[in-house]
Amino acid sequence: MNGAHDLGGMDGFGPIDQSQTTHFPEQWERTVFGLTLACGMLGKWNLDISRFAREQMDPGHYLTSTYYEHWLHGLETLLVQQGLVDKEELEAGKPLDDTRYTPVNKDQVASILEKGGPVSMESEKKALYKVGDTVSLINRHPSGHTRLPRYLRGHSGEIIFHHGSHIFPDTHAQSGQKEPAHLYTIAFSAHEIWGEFESKAEDSIMVDVFEPYIAQRI
Amino acid sequence: MNGAHDLGGMDGFGPIDQSQTTHFPEQWERTVFGLTLACGMLGKWNLDISRFAREQMDPGHYLTSTYYEHWLHGLETLLVQQGLVDKEELEAGKPLDDTRYTPVNKDQVASILEKGGPVSMESEKKALYKVGDTVSLINRHPSGHTRLPRYLRGHSGEIIFHHGSHIFPDTHAQSGQKEPAHLYTIAFSAHEIWGEFESKAEDSIMVDVFEPYIAQRI
Amino acid sequence: MSKDHTHHHHDAPVSEIESRVRRLEQLLVEKGLVDPEAMDELVDTYENRVGPRNGAAVVARAWSDPEYKHRLLTDATSAIMEMGYAGRQGEHMQVIENTPQVHNMVVCTLCSCYPWPVLGLPPTWYKASSYRARAVKEPRAVLKDFGLELDPSVQIKVWDSTAEVRYLVLPMRPEGTDDLDREALAALVERDAMIGVAQVSAP
Amino acid sequence: MSKDHTHHHHDAPVSEIESRVRRLEQLLVEKGLVDPEAMDELVDTYENRVGPRNGAAVVARAWSDPEYKHRLLTDATSAIMEMGYAGRQGEHMQVIENTPQVHNMVVCTLCSCYPWPVLGLPPTWYKASSYRARAVKEPRAVLKDFGLELDPSVQIKVWDSTAEVRYLVLPMRPEGTDDLDREALAALVERDAMIGVAQVSAP
Numbered sequence: 001m002n003g004a005h006d007l008g009g010m011d012g013f014g015p016i017d018q019s020q021t022t023h024f025p026e027q028w029e030r031t032v033f034g035l036t037l038a039c040g041m042l043g044k045w046n047l048d049i050s051r052f053a054r055e056q057m058d059p060g061h062y063l064t065s066t067y068y069e070h071w072l073h074g075l076e077t078l079l080v081q082q083g084l085v086d087k088e089e090l091e092a093g094k095p096l097d098d099t100r101y102t103p104v105n106k107d108q109v110a111s112i113l114e115k116g117g118p119v120s121m122e123s124e125k126k127a128l129y130k131v132g133d134t135v136s137l138i139n140r141h142p143s144g145h146t147r148l149p150r151y152l153r154g155h156s157g158e159i160i161f162h163h164g165s166h167i168f169p170d171t172h173a174q175s176g177q178k179e180p181a182h183l184y185t186i187a188f189s190a191h192e193i194w195g196e197f198e199s200k201a202e203d204s205i206m207v208d209v210f211e212p213y214i215a216q217r218i
Numbered sequence: 219m220n221g222a223h224d225l226g227g228m229d230g231f232g233p234i235d236q237s238q239t240t241h242f243p244e245q246w247e248r249t250v251f252g253l254t255l256a257c258g259m260l261g262k263w264n265l266d267i268s269r270f271a272r273e274q275m276d277p278g279h280y281l282t283s284t285y286y287e288h289w290l291h292g293l294e295t296l297l298v299q300q301g302l303v304d305k306e307e308l309e310a311g312k313p314l315d316d317t318r319y320t321p322v323n324k325d326q327v328a329s330i331l332e333k334g335g336p337v338s339m340e341s342e343k344k345a346l347y348k349v350g351d352t353v354s355l356i357n358r359h360p361s362g363h364t365r366l367p368r369y370l371r372g373h374s375g376e377i378i379f380h381h382g383s384h385i386f387p388d389t390h391a392q393s394g395q396k397e398p399a400h401l402y403t404i405a406f407s408a409h410e411i412w413g414e415f416e417s418k419a420e421d422s423i424m425v426d427v428f429e430p431y432i433a434q435r436i
Numbered sequence: 437m438s439k440d441h442t443h444h445h446h447d448a449p450v451s452e453i454e455s456r457v458r459r460l461e462q463l464l465v466e467k468g469l470v471d472p473e474a475m476d477e478l479v480d481t482y483e484n485r486v487g488p489r490n491g492a493a494v495v496a497r498a499w500s501d502p503e504y505k506h507r508l509l510t511d512a513t514s515a516i517m518e519m520g521y522a523g524r525q526g527e528h529m530q531v532i533e534n535t536p537q538v539h540n541m542v543v544c545t546l547c548s549c550y551p552w553p554v555l556g557l558p559p560t561w562y563k564a565s566s567y568r569a570r571a572v573k574e575p576r577a578v579l580k581d582f583g584l585e586l587d588p589s590v591q592i593k594v595w596d597s598t599a600e601v602r603y604l605v606l607p608m609r610p611e612g613t614d615d616l617d618r619e620a621l622a623a624l625v626e627r628d629a630m631i632g633v634a635q636v637s638a639p
Numbered sequence: 640m641s642k643d644h645t646h647h648h649h650d651a652p653v654s655e656i657e658s659r660v661r662r663l664e665q666l667l668v669e670k671g672l673v674d675p676e677a678m679d680e681l682v683d684t685y686e687n688r689v690g691p692r693n694g695a696a697v698v699a700r701a702w703s704d705p706e707y708k709h710r711l712l713t714d715a716t717s718a719i720m721e722m723g724y725a726g727r728q729g730e731h732m733q734v735i736e737n738t739p740q741v742h743n744m745v746v747c748t749l750c751s752c753y754p755w756p757v758l759g760l761p762p763t764w765y766k767a768s769s770y771r772a773r774a775v776k777e778p779r780a781v782l783k784d785f786g787l788e789l790d791p792s793v794q795i796k797v798w799d800s801t802a803e804v805r806y807l808v809l810p811m812r813p814e815g816t817d818d819l820d821r822e823a824l825a826a827l828v829e830r831d832a833m834i835g836v837a838q839v840s841a842p
Contacts, residue, residue, distance in 0.1 A: 001229040002573075004281075008748030008799065009359060009776045011219040012277050013769035016784040020763040023686055028660040030686070034678035035660075035667060042672065047803075051750055059230050059565070063222075063278030067751070067766040072660065085666060093662030095670050103674040109681055116726040119803045140413035141573065143229060147801045149748050151775065154372055163731065166803060183802055185733075194776055195358035202794040205775050208802035220776075226545030226596065227573045231566035234581040238560040241483055246457040248483070252475035253457075253464060260469065265600075269547055277768070285548070285563040290457065303463060311459030313467050321471040327478055334523040337600045359776065365598045367545050369572065381528065384600060401599055403530075412573055420591040423572050426599035 001052075001143050002150060004059035009151040009194070029068040036075050041104040041112055044082045047119075048173035052145035053077040123165035123180035128211060133159045135186065138215045145173035148213045156218060157188035160206065168210055182211040219270075219361050220368060222277035227369040227412070247286040254289050259322040259330055262300045265337075266391035270363035271295040341383035341398035346429060351377045353404065356433045363391035366431045374436060375406035378424065386428055400429040487556035488627035490521045491604060494554060495630065496622035498531075499609045509533060512604070516554060526553035526602055532595065533606045534632070539590050540605045541579070541632030543571035544597040551602035555627060562631065572596055582633040595632075605630050610638040690759035691830035693724045694807055697757060698833065699825035701734075702812045712736060715807070719757060729756035729805055735798065736809045737835070742793050743808045744782070744835030746774035747800040754805035758830060765834065775799055785836040798835075808833050813841040 024030035040050065054074035062070065079085045089096050104112065129135055139154040140146075147169045165180035172178060186209045190199035242248035258268065272292035280288065297303045307314050322330065347353055357372040358364075365387045383398035390396060404427045408417035450458075464470040494516055498505035508515040512529035516522070529551060532540045544550065545568050550558040561567050570578050575592045579585070586592070595603045607629040613621060616639075628634035653661075667673040697719055701708035711718040715732035719725070732754060735743040747753065748771050753761040764770050773781050778795045782788070789795070798806045810832040816824060819842075831837035 002227055003230045004228075005749055007768055007772040009220055010222075010277065010768070010772035011361060011776075012221045012274060012280075013767075013772050014276070016764050016769050016773075016781060017767065018762075018764050018785070023760050023763075026657070028654075028657045030682055031660050031664055031678075033685070034682045035664060035673055037681045038673045038678045039667065041677075054750070056230060058232065059228065060278065060281030062230075063768060064282050067763070069656065072656075072663075076663065079667075079672075084672060085670065089666055089670075090663060093665045095666065099670070101671040103671055104677050105674050106676040106680045109677050109684070113681075113684060114726040116728070116730045118730040120731065138413065139411075141227060141416050142413075143416070147749060149799070149801065150368075151748075161733075163802075163804060166731075169802075183804075185804070187796075193357075195356065195360075198359050198361070199776075200779070200791070200795075202792070203778060204794070204796050206796055206798045208800065208804050210802065223546055225565055225568040228565070228569035229573075231564075231569050234561050234566050234570075234578060235564065236559075236561050236582070241557050241560075244454070246451075246454045248479055249457050249461055249475075251482070252479045253461060253470055255478045256470045256475045257464065259474075272547070281565060285560070287453065290453070290460075294460065297464075297469075302469060303467065307463050308460060311462045313463065317467070319468040321468055322474050323471050324473040324477045327474050327481070331478075331481060332523040334525070334527045336527040338528065365546060367596070367598065369545075379530075381599075381601060384528075387599075401601075403601070405593075417573075418576070418588070418592075420589070421575060422591070422593050424593055424595045426597065426601050428599065 001055060001145065002141055003055040004057070004062040005055045006150050008149045024068075029066070032068045032072045032075070036071050038104060039075060039079065041108075042084075042101075044084065045078050046172055046176060047117065048145055048167075048169040049176065050074055050078060051169075052173045053081075055145065119167040120163075121165055121167060121178060121180045123182065125165075125180070125182070127162060127182040129159055129162075129182075129184060129214060129217060131159050131162055133217050135159060136215045136218050137186075137209065137213055142170065144170060146170050147208075147210065149207075151193060152188065152207060152209075155188055155192055157186040157192065157207075159184045160187050161185035163208070166210070168212060170210075170212070184209050184211070184214075219273060219363065220359055221273040222275070222280040223273045224368050226367045242286075247284070250286045250290045250293070254293050256322060257293060257297065259326075260302075260319070262302065263296050264390055264394060265335065266363055266385075266387040267394065268292055268296060269387075270391045271299075273363065337385040338381075339383055339385060339396060339398045341400065343383075343398070343400070345380060345400040347377055347380075347400075347402060347432060347435060349377050349380055351435050353377060354433045354436050355404075355427065355431055360388065362388060364388050365426075365428065367425075369411060370406065370425060370427075373406055373410055375404040375410065375425075377402045378405050379403035381426070384428070386430060388428075388430070402427050402429070402432075482552070482557050486552060488554075488625075488630065489622070490519075490556075491551070491554035491627070491630045492622040492625035493618070494519055494521070494531075494604070495606060495625045496618045498606055499613075499621055500618050505606075508606070516604075521553040523553055525549070526551050528601045529554075529604065530601050531604045531606050532593070534608050534635075536608070537589075537591060538593060539579075539586055539632065540593045540595060540603075541571065541575060542595045542597065542603045542605060543568060545569070545572055546598060549597035549600075549602060551604050554604055555630060559627070579633060582628065584634055605632040607634075607636045610636050612638045685755070685760050689755060691757075691828075691833065692825070693722075693759075694754070694757035694830070694833045695825040695828035696821070697722055697724070697734075697807070698809060698828045699821040701809055702816075702824055703821050708809075711809070719807075724756040726756055728752070729754050731804045732757075732807065733804050734807045734809050735796070737811045737838075739811070740792075740794060741796060742782075742789055742835065743796045743798060743806075744774065744778060745798045745800065745806045745808060746771060748772070748775055749801060752800035752803075752805060754807050757807055758833060762830070782836060785831065787837055808835040810837075810839045813839050815841045 136156040163183040166183045168181035190203035272288045354374040381401040384401045386399035408421035512531040548563040715734040751766040
């Protein structure tokens with residue numbers, strides 16, 4: 001979706017504010033971080049579903065709230081969507097039925113973190129492109145989750161890496177299904193993306209691009 | 219500039235809210251409207267300069283404030299930029315020096331409004347394109363004011379009207395200089411702009427495009 | 437209205453933005469940059485005198501007078517000026533005609549361009565993010581928000597007012613209105629139909 | 640930390656969001672969805688144990704050991720895992736090398752992708768709108784905000800982390816550090832240099 005999260009190339013935000021040096025200036029942010037990771041380990045949703053939940057915040061709210069408020073919005077949304085809690089319970093701050101679950105416990109944490117969640121997966125499809133190919137990207141504006149930012153759509157660049165196949169996020173967010181898609185890193189010249197008056201010929205942008213985002217070799 | 223004002227194609231705003239039926243639900247909005255028009259008549263800035271002043275609001279602030287707050291932001295910005303008032307005076311709510319001006323008076327209003335501000339102007343340059351031409355637009359992302367929305371950049375369409383020459387807004391906002399540019403209306407298919415899965419083949423978007431925004435005939 | 441310039445809202449507490457605007461107004465009046473009476477005249481013009489009844493009169497005349505309709509569709513600015521509607525935000529007019537095959541709707545994605553002399557000031561939703569963002573991308577969903585579901589075969593043309601040309605939609609004349617005179621026809625024509633988010637219904 | 644789960648900020652008034660988060664936490668713990676001790680363990684891991692010292696050790700080793708550097712640049716995931724840094728948000732690593740001709744910097748325009756095992760949690764500015772919006776469009780102006788002005792002839796490569804590959808910048812080893820051992824070298828390497836918004840200075 002063309003949400004407020006898709007920030008690449010937006011103007012008007014002013015200088016970078018480097019003043020905040022602790023991760024959790026407020027205790028509630030620390031709590032949201034912990035709750036989000038702990039709930040994520042329940043396995044009720046995947047990474048792409050949880051990103052999509054954050055992206056659906058009202059754009060004005062997204063841009064005026066802090067990072068962990070995005071996470072909080074996403075977590076509450078997913079808990080309700082999955083039927084783990086309901087809105088009345090969020091309001092009440094306590095369970096309103098007798099259902100109880102088994103959480104991930106302290107001793108399981110380290111090994112879950114260490115294992116991580118690799119998204120590479122074997123694909124039976126041969127890669128359609130190879131390093132050195134110049135390709136153009138599709139121009140699509142789906143209402144669902146996508147990892148193809150607006151500022152790149154329709155543009156052309158050169159493939160510099162092929163990472164094998166990874167889980168395709170668009171489908172993964174929509175249905176939870178794990179479909180493999182070949183993943184490439186593509187180099188785009190800044191001139192191609194922003195125009196020659198607005199950028200320097202020397203500069204370029206490297207982006208990881210899933211094969212379904214590529215229109216054709218050119 | 220790629221500001222928050224450039225809204226075409228953004229998702230996430232939810233349904234259209236038709237509930238507000240009066241022009242000025244708050245008295246301050248009525249006042250901002252009157253002040254903006256009255257000050258505009260002083261001739262110290264042009265339409266494009268005043269649009270650019272509103273576009274430069276912080277994006278989060280722009281999206282969470284009401285329409286006449288955009289106008290208020292623009293008006294205060296321009297008054298200070300032009301040296302007509304300074305920030306201390308805005309704070310104080312009264313003049314802090316002896317300079318006094320002559321405002322537009324009540325009897326002049328009707329004729330100024332009736333005259334309006336036509337922006338058509340003769341050009342010595344012949345139009346490079348004609349009705350029926352298929353043309354592609356440039357891809358530029360200037361930091362200044364432009365009337366070429368992001369969602370159209372780089373796309374192709376067919377010229378359906380030629381409106382003669384109008385004042386070119388980009389230059390007009392930057393330097394105040396009135397440069398003529400041929401103005402066309404171009405029809406873009408919805409498929410071309412949003413992709414074939416996200417739109418209907420029947421639908422199209424008609425946009426007024428200044429000649430400098432056109433890359434070439436194709 | 438002049439009395440409002442110094443004393444607003446006696447009873448409600450003054451919000452931050454109210455007090456900011458009040459200070460600005462006092463400053464500009466004292467500086468001689470704004471004449472309070474000129475300001476009242478401006479507000480009164482657009483709040484009470486100029487509005488969609490002007491556009492409705494243009495539409496009704498076009499429905500009743502084929503020769504006028506032809507002029508309106510080929511040179512809207514002078515055809516509208518002939519009815520006495522001209523000036524600010526209507527200097528360059530274009531009228532676009534709805535037909536059974538083509539439905540037109542108007543938006544300004546970059547700000548709020550709107551044909552003031554014939555429609556007055558734009559409604560709040562026209563200036564709001566949701567309409568400006570969605571009209572060009574999902575016009576059929578937007579029309580549904582307004583209660584208008586068009587046949588999928590009808591072409592939708594969305595006009596994004598990016599320059600100083602201002603668009604007025606000439607809606608389809610409803611069936612069963614052959615006996616109505618211009619005044620009665622004009623009474624049927626609402627603002628939304630001239631923006632293109634509604635159709636005109638028979639009485 | 641467990642004591643914080645029931646009593647936070649005794650003195651300050653509770654903001655709306657604090658109270659919302661407190662209700663959520665109580666609900667999830669009571670439902671059995673979250674174990675407070677597991678939560679503390681998670682927070683403690685990323686707040687206190689995993690951080691840019693890991694990345695600095697990787698960089699220092701690559702500076703000192705050409706064979707390791709070669710492996711790091713060709714198969715970063717396993718070269719980093721070999722140092723004991725692996726897992727969440729570092730499953731697929733790529734290391735990119737700065738040279739006198741090429742400066743690399745990393746951003747995630749869509750969210751906040753960042754190599755946790757080697758750098759810990761991202762700084763606030765990395766997650767904020769301004770950095771995410773500007774890094775790809777005006778990288779030189781962004782670097783200037785960080786006090787870094789590169790020669791115009793240096794190529795800038797901005798890496799936008801749109802998939803699950805995580806990028807770590809291998810900064811240039813500063814001159815005059817030939818005598819330093821890995822530990823001393825690592826002490827020179829700050830987080831920002833490994834994101835690519837700073838360079839490493841000699842001691």
